[in-house]
Amino acid sequence: MEGTISFEWASVSTEATLAVFAAATLALSALAPKRGEKWVSMFAMFAVMAALAVEVFVPSAGASFGGMLGGKSVFGVFAIACALLTSLMSFQYFSKGARNRNEFLAIVMICTAALMLFVRSGSLLMAFVALECATVCLYVAAAWSSEKASSMEAAAKYLVVAGVSGAAFLMGTAFIYGASLSSGRNLLLFGNFTSGLVHPMFLTGIVLVMGGTLFKMAAFPFQFWSPDVYQGAPTPVSAFFAVASKAAGVVFLGKICMSLDFASMGLSELHDKAVAAVSVIAAATIIVGNLGGITQINIKRLMAFSGVSNAGYMLVLVAAVLKYASLAEFFAPVLYFYLAAYMFANYALFFVINSYEGYDDFDQSMSDYRGLLRKSPVMEGTLIISLSSLAGIPPTAGFFGKVLILITAWSAQLYWLVGIMVAGSVVSIYYYFAWMRASLDTPDGVERKLDPNPILYPTMVALSVATLVLGVAVLYFYGI
Amino acid sequence: MEHTLHQFLFPAMMLFATGLLGAMFKRNLITIFMSIELMLCGAMLAFVAFASAYNDIDGAVFAFFILAIAAAEVAVGLAIITRLFKLENTVSTKNLNTLGD
DSSP states (O other): OOOOOOOOOGGHHHHHHHHHHHHHHHHHHHHHHHGOOOOOHHHHHHHHHHHHHHHHHHHHOOOTTTBBBBOOHHHHHHHHHHHHHHHHHHHHHTTTOOOOOHHHHHHHHHHHHHEEEEBBBBBBHHHHHHHHHHHHHHHHHHSSSSSSSSHHHHHHHHHHHHHHHHHHHHHHHHHHHHHHHTTTTTBBGGGGHHHHHHHHHHHHHHHHHHHHHHHTOOOOTTTTTTHHHHHHHHHHHHHIIIIIHHHHHHHHEEEEEHHHOGGGTTTTHHHHHHHHHHHHHHHHHHHHHHHHHHHHHHHHHHHHHHHHHHHHHHHHHHHHHHOOOOGHHHHHHHHHHHHHHHHHHHHHHHHHHHHOSSSSSSBBBBGGGTTHHHHHHHHHHHHHHHHHHTTTTSSSSSHHHHHHHHHHHHHHTOHHHHHHHHHHHHHHHHHHEEEEEHSOOOOOSSOOOOOOOHHHHHHHHHHHHHHHHHHHHHHHHHTT | OOHHHHHHHHHHHHHHHHHHHHHHOBBBBBHHHHHHHHHHHHHHHHHHHHHTTTOHHHHHHHHHHHHHHHHHHHHHHHHHHHHHHHHHOBBBGGGSSSOOO
């Protein structure tokens, strides 16, 4: 395991920008007087924008740090967009009475940088360190409203579950390290995964690593934590859990699956077993997520079950690329299109959830939405467009995202999985539309009050328009 | 060489398994938290055992990374648990039922 390591700092410019500005934000918020708080927040928002500019305009250097890091991917832009939206949402959240706004922005920035490094990592050691860095940030973020029992309970549950999954991931890494020592090749590098497939110790390790990743993305059988954590965590943090953290898990899992080339090692039997395992997990995730959603009237828990079923749909794509390596070129475009649609719809819905009065919103239920149309047409429109996108109603982006995944799965000849995904989407219409129907009911006067923040209307409108435009853009792109 | 490796790997597996069982079946949050640390210790021991059996430095170095990460996790985790105890006057997972349907 020798080799020279060159330090290509340019390749981590975005992450470094985020980390340095996060430290600066922390220092400024400690030093600045109380009335300067607003300026520190502006500084933090500027920093996230600067990181976005660096991510877009500094060219990718490819693999660096002796293979520890891979090149940049679209995930960087995606993660920073999530950070921006979470920060915007947190302004409203903190105006409702929560404290320490600027420190929260710093935590979100560090967490974003860690998730980007996790997805870019070229070695399992790098992946573990980045994963744990992001996880510790998420513990802190979930526990932000420390005077609320619900927030602390969510943080404690996440602490236990993420701790166990992190330890399992680490044990898997230890096994793979052992396998690479006994075989004389550094199997911790993604590029060498294929040659490890003949080692039983490597296989044990990779199963543990994938299990740890399934925890992260809330897929069956490790989905049980997500309803409680989404429900109790502050709403901007729930949104970050639902989008950025889940997406990082899916992209990472896809990366592992695409690094395993069974065919070149002549292991067709093992290949079939692996495809069957991933397909069964995908199917079970879809079924569990949708069945859980049906009976749910608590809005934040409903979003969690919706997130579980969406993790299942994305796992269908992972199963397809695992089955036929020739489909790997479609993985990134299809997944990022789906993720973009998912991000627009999810953030729009969390903005609506966050627009209700009081920041102790863990018991917000569907009946609170009655009469929304009359109270705020903008929010009602956002709700209808975003829920249609999640349910997969054309011409929203969510519909085309699902269609692209279905086409990929069909080309991989996973017909039964296509059937389960379509059935799951049909079932999901039931609970998404129950929420929509509740919002169109006449109010009975006992609902929560709205606490709309006019600054946030443009964001909601922008997200809704993006959902529609992305859908129409696909039609234009394929010339339909 | 192989012999000594197994002498260390077996306790590492036992530590990991003990921690996993504790995290799954214990009701006290502090005990669960200790069990998680035990799992990390098991993994760390496995790294060090491999590193010393094959005379490779990487595993030993990685143990330090794990130590640092575990320390960060403990700092945040204990803060969360103490705060939870102040609010709910319990650290038993049986009594944590604010969240749910």
